[in-house]
Amino acid sequence: MTVHSLPLAALDEQQRRTWRGRLQAALILLVCVAPVLASYWAFYVARPAGGGAAYGSLIQPPVAMPDVVATDLRGASVPLRSLQGQWLLVVAGPAACDAACERRLFMQRQLREMLGRDRERIDKVWLITDDAMPKAELRQAMDTPPAVTMLRLPQKVLAAWLVPASGHALADHLYLVDPRGDWMMRMPASPDPAKVQHDLQRLLRASSWWDKPGRPAR
Template structure:
């Protein structure tokens, strides 16, 4: 019996204890150069999209004015295509004879009247309408300069000049008719001085208004141009 008990104890001692559960820990992948490049590219893309959003109004106005001209769109004035740049050599001077550089007129829209210094009734009517239409533009009027180009040697009358100083003064410059006629042109059958001419802030003559224009339609054309060109010009001329 004792031998039997001894044998049982011996075989029990030989049973192996259960082994502990083994866990394997895998390390996380380290960032690679490809990840860094991807983040850099994503950051640049976001910056580009921000710039596009900021520039979109300017781009849209440029396209609306210079590129997109739907067939259904109506203008009262005649668009000049291609627009004609103001000649760098156009002779300009103030009424005291001091030369004025054509480039100094850039930066704003120019609402131009042409006429001799004697300024007959038709000339005075156009200068009056020039002032009235510009005033009717309200808060946008500061984006347009009134310009009277005197195309002969006659001196404007004192009463005419005094009338031009009411409100925002008209810029009065003298030039040579032949040089002016090489840039601006009337409709067939009309004279140079019968029209209003619109020059954009880059110095490009781009529209001619009909002779004896309808003031309300003239104003509407100006409003459309100012909306389409928001941001192109500076407010007021020093």
């Protein structure tokens, strides 16, 4: 039996079921993204008291975290998307971390602590772009609680997700990723910690009604 031979009533019911399915899928998508969109609106449009222009560069549209598998320093596989569910403050670059890299990692730690009780909503991540091993004293510092999540991800994979400002290298910035796994902000090279803190506080305040500490059960 072809579609053309179906009774009109049956054809109408089939079309209604198709449209209901599409509407339900659209509503589910809206429910998933609405909280994030609302917090961005509150941050960039409503601008709560003490606001003003953001210090970091807003990424429009946000760039979804790639569905790839990274490795930890022991060589174990770690799906990158397992990091979803928390805000992520990301440093990226080679294992041979120079003085500027060490300053970014130190700033990453200090910024999280400066957030007070909201610090539990943000994780520190170092994405290492080569196969070398960071020096022992740096690894020890990164493992000091609350530890930095250190994962290896090839440069070409990472470069398709996080993009530096014109004239800069990938390693020059701090990158902010929202709990959905979307890269949504890039901090300037050699940033002012107080201004970065202000951006983070405003974003966390704007998203506090839907984002809570810890990753939801999967």
